[in-house]
Amino acid sequence: MPNSAILLIMTLLFLALGYLGVPVAFSLMAGVIVGTMLTPISLQSIVGQAFNGVDSEALMAIPFFLLVGELMTSANVVIRIAELSQALVGHMRGGLAQVTTVFSMFFSGMSGSSSADVAVLSRTMARPMAKEGYSPAFVAALIAAASTIANLVPPSIMAVVYGAVGNVSIAGLFLAGILPGAMVGVGLMLFCYFFGPAGFRRPRSSFRNLVGAARAAALPALIPVILLGGIMTGWFTPTEAGVVAVAYILIVVIPALNARHLSLVWRDFVQAGLIYSLPLITIAAASAFGWLLAYLRGPIVVSAWIGDVSGGDPRAIMFLLVAVFTIVGDFIEPIPAIIIFMPVVNQLTDQASINGVHMGIVLIITLAFGLITPPYGLSLLMASKFVGVRFSAALRASLPIYVIFFVTIAFAIFFPNAVLWLPKTLFPESIGCFKAPDGASYICP
Template sequence: MIVSTGLACSVMIGSFLVLVAIRIPVAFALGLATIPIVLMDVRLTPFIVLDRMFQSYNSFILLAVPFFLLAANLMNSGKITDKLIDLSRVLTGWMPGGLGHVNVAVSMLFAGISGSSTADAAGCGKILIPAMVKEGFDTRFAIAITACSSVMGVIIPPSILMVVWGGVMQVSVGALFLAGAVPGIMIGLALLATVYGYAKVYDYPTAGRPTFAEFWEALRGSFLALLTPVLVIGGIVGGIVTPTESAIIAAGYALILGLFVYRTVSIRDLGQIFYDTGRFASISLFAIGTASAFGWLLAFFKVPRLIVEMLTSYDLGMFGTSLVIAGLFLLFGLFIDAIPTIIILGTVLLPVAAAADIHPVVFAVIGIISLAFGLVTPPYGLCLLISASIGGMNVVQVMRDVVIILIPMLLIMLLIMLVPEIALWLPRMLMPSAV
């Protein structure tokens, strides 16, 4: 039989939801949900699913994903995170709520090195959550600010999500990196203001005013690590290297720092570091494959065209369409990992954004910031789960503080929708040919 668009959409999405509900991992659920429709339609064979998965892997740019993960793991294992925390402490620890500001500042610095929010939550959380609790901060606040600040890892460049987005949507990764810089810094400043408000209300302590000698020592200790984003982003913007090559440079540079400069990584440690990187990268890349097959079938049955026609018929305008796009990404981010969501929902909404005259780079920034919120919102909320586990609390117990901290971050996203030039200013200045 030849399956209609409505039936195909119902069977695939229904199967996927059932599989997720019975706790099948999302990557497997996406692949398994394609099987019924392939068997039902005479035009399809199981080999098509395998072919689409292979085609998605046959991408040079996606090689950047495991190398950025390797760089993040080397940074954590090499105690480079500790040096970033020392620098953040002398920069922001003197303000009311000192360690809370340190938490946000180190997430901003780590984001510029790793590109991974989960690595940020795990690496920084293990050190800062116990330290904050010991200094008198409420455990719920310590967990919430760690989880919420870690989402900057996928917004401030370099970002693994931006690499995937650029590869899937055929958008310049360099332009995406630059577009995420200003919104990421604005979100960081909003978080610092939130910490200040908490500190004034709950009388949280400062970490002490540093001397110039302490500042110089912290800067000298972290200077080489801070060169990582300069090498990565500068190389891409300057047209010297591709995103994949920049990821390899970041991983190689982190390896040199850990082995020979700081001497905090031994040859014996490398086996476990490579194993962890391979394991996490394989999960991400397998999800890319199954999501690509799922998304291709949706396109085959013209589901994206149906959605585009429905949304464009309402004539919501640029801002209204941006709100709908952000809402859909936020909704999907509650249940699904960001990478499959980019491949499935991003490709579907791209023509919707184009019809509303939303610039592809602005569309990417809105989508990625929305998906970043999914990292701290249950039931998926991976960064929140990691932080809560470190703090020894249930996710439900910290949701009140998470919501309060997320409000100014949501306002920043609304501001970007109203004033798209916030995201486009830096790419237009440094990479005008890419935008």
């Protein structure tokens, strides 16, 4: 049977099972098993590829980042971050909508997971916003959109997976994601100010209250500094950064702010392990699926087609990949999408001489955007469920917010120097720079 026919069967089987409600991991493995039966490859080889997909030291950072978010949430420490956010922007038009966005920007630097952000924001902000008259559809749309920031700023789990699978500097992706993440956050604040509900405008916090809120939130607010600072200084890897952050929370934050929670910490470890098992099995299945696609020369065909259509122009290639990943992100979760299509991305990145970190950030923004687009839209689906509103209503409320992501993606493509400025300044090696012969400066390709 021709390779193209096997690829088509695998893809259609995966999509059909997905639409029937079969979990993504099992849908992928069903396509892999059928594809394997039509090739000379043994099932033992497929099992080995699935194991190789999760046998990565870099991926060990994910459970620790998840544990950071779980500890902060269950210990009820995040309420101090919410109070600081309210002191900063609660007086603006859109009141609690502004607070929700700023709160998400703070918490994103601790969790790295949009799912964790949706859960925390829904638990903390949904009810107060409802009491002030915000429509449930708007609340769900805002929470879902704000949660995507966690995929852009460090310690983004999506960046960890992209860097581990694509052999791209995770530290470089962390730094490069800060500007797009800030753009999405500021864009949501501007949207809430000019186009969102007016809400209840509180009096501006006094300097004394602002200092008090900052002091109360100081200990948890140091977590992003520990994560990013330690990685940038070379003191520890992303995985070690996650371990240090967990230790900091267990030894300093929880005893100082909520000592009674120490007896319940074991539940947080169990919950983080359960949450990690979901992407882990999906990573294994996607790795086997992607390896079989590579064996069938699928990436070569796709990359050749994109190269021909784009004429080899780097920006055209990136826009075509954005279109592909936007469609893919509507049906597949970001992590398996990254793993499956990484061979195509790597080939096109090399062909067009695009910086790997630049390409990674553009695609991560695109996949984050896919979390609020139909028909899958995981973040929007979760927010709708937590808030108690129909998905269709939340989707209609989120449509104007799409403009923010379009602008951010276009900016990231057209202004690579701006996106790469932070990694180039703070960690030049992460974007391929190397020291000049005199040892006093860097040469960047």
